[in-house]
Amino acid sequence: MRVLGIETSCDETGVAIYDGELGLMAHSLYSQAHIHAEYGGVVPEIASRDHVRKLIPLLDECLERAGSRRDEIDGVAYTAGPGLIGALLVGASAGRAIAQALNVPAIAVHHMEGHLLAPLLEPEPPVFPFVALLVSGGHTMLVEVSKIGIYRVLGETRDDAAGEAFDKTAKLLGLGYPGGPVLARAAESGDPDKYAFPRPMTDRPGLEFSFSGLKTHTRNLWHKHSAEQNACADIAAGFQQAVVDTMVIKCRRAMQQTRCGQLIIAGGVGANLQLRETLAQAGRKHGWAVSYPRIEFCTDNGAMIAYAGYHRLLAGASEPAVISARPRWPLDELMSTA
Numbered sequence: 001m002r003v004l005g006i007e008t009s010c011d012e013t014g015v016a017i018y019d020g021e022l023g024l025m026a027h028s029l030y031s032q033a034h035i036h037a038e039y040g041g042v043v044p045e046i047a048s049r050d051h052v053r054k055l056i057p058l059l060d061e062c063l064e065r066a067g068s069r070r071d072e073i074d075g076v077a078y079t080a081g082p083g084l085i086g087a088l089l090v091g092a093s094a095g096r097a098i099a100q101a102l103n104v105p106a107i108a109v110h111h112m113e114g115h116l117l118a119p120l121l122e123p124e125p126p127v128f129p130f131v132a133l134l135v136s137g138g139h140t141m142l143v144e145v146s147k148i149g150i151y152r153v154l155g156e157t158r159d160d161a162a163g164e165a166f167d168k169t170a171k172l173l174g175l176g177y178p179g180g181p182v183l184a185r186a187a188e189s190g191d192p193d194k195y196a197f198p199r200p201m202t203d204r205p206g207l208e209f210s211f212s213g214l215k216t217h218t219r220n221l222w223h224k225h226s227a228e229q230n231a232c233a234d235i236a237a238g239f240q241q242a243v244v245d246t247m248v249i250k251c252r253r254a255m256q257q258t259r260c261g262q263l264i265i266a267g268g269v270g271a272n273l274q275l276r277e278t279l280a281q282a283g284r285k286h287g288w289a290v291s292y293p294r295i296e297f298c299t300d301n302g303a304m305i306a307y308a309g310y311h312r313l314l315a316g317a318s319e320p321a322v323i324s325a326r327p328r329w330p331l332d333e334l335m336s337t338a
């Protein structure tokens, strides 16, 4: 069974082809980040329009790379949410239209399930059950995964997501967008112990996160010390260390609570090398296996959507390829324009 996957939930256009026997045949990715960098964050309308421009050329490129004919596709999976509504609609309409044209099922995929299953695309996949630390621009959560489709959320963020905290802090420090990679680069030449940072919500039991206090703390430090030599790098390093330490503490608790032996890290912040290394060390120390996707499959991509869609299709999922319109629409339900 061969599935075409389409991802357009935010500022990456991703297309991939996953085959049950051959594995991931090809994936193509286009990032709009350079366009949004000018505005310091994602501009939803620009994102939607750029997906419209890039999706079909990317699709042709991916089919060619995979050496697959269109009529060899057995299903079309698209990200149906969560994400930016306009951006999602581009992938959803394209996905449904292609499925209709090929006369194959369309499969609506949950973006976070895509992230969560991404480590299974690696040569040595994690085994179920596992605990997933899902850390992206919009979400921060610990999830107990018994098997595909059986998820129990153990804890979430009460305010900012981890990636959002990286993005906002990078903006504050004048480092640009997207914040995660630029802040991590700045942190390389900084001293994480130069300034003190809290490890939020680690002094009480539970698996919830909160990053807004850390963000405010960082802003206050920056206003006080910005004129000092190397302040930007030192603050970036201290902030990153605080986020990483907080996550490691929560992961350790989740592993103890679930008595699980396997941890996975997924989502854009999972590309953070310090997080990957520190969690791998913690895993060696405490006896858990730690897996993560390759860096390019931590951030948004089509491969994870094709893969999640493949499993949903195997399980019999299919969305009617319908664009909503009303056959009955009483004229007197229309709103006045006055």
Ligand code: KG4
Residues within 6 Å of the ligand: 010, 135, 136, 137, 138, 139, 162, 163, 164, 166, 167, 178, 179, 180, 181, 184, 267, 268, 269, 270, 271, 272, 273, 298, 299, 300
């Ligand atoms: O998963 P993703 O591509 O999109 C969402 O589903 O939100 O995650 C994007 C987030 C952004 O906030 C970005 O700053 C962060 O992941 N990110 C990183 C790194 N690379 C991307 N955060 C920390 N370190 C990184 N190396």
Ligand code: ZN
Residues within 6 Å of the ligand: 111, 115, 136, 137, 267, 268, 299, 300
């Ligand atoms: Zn994502």
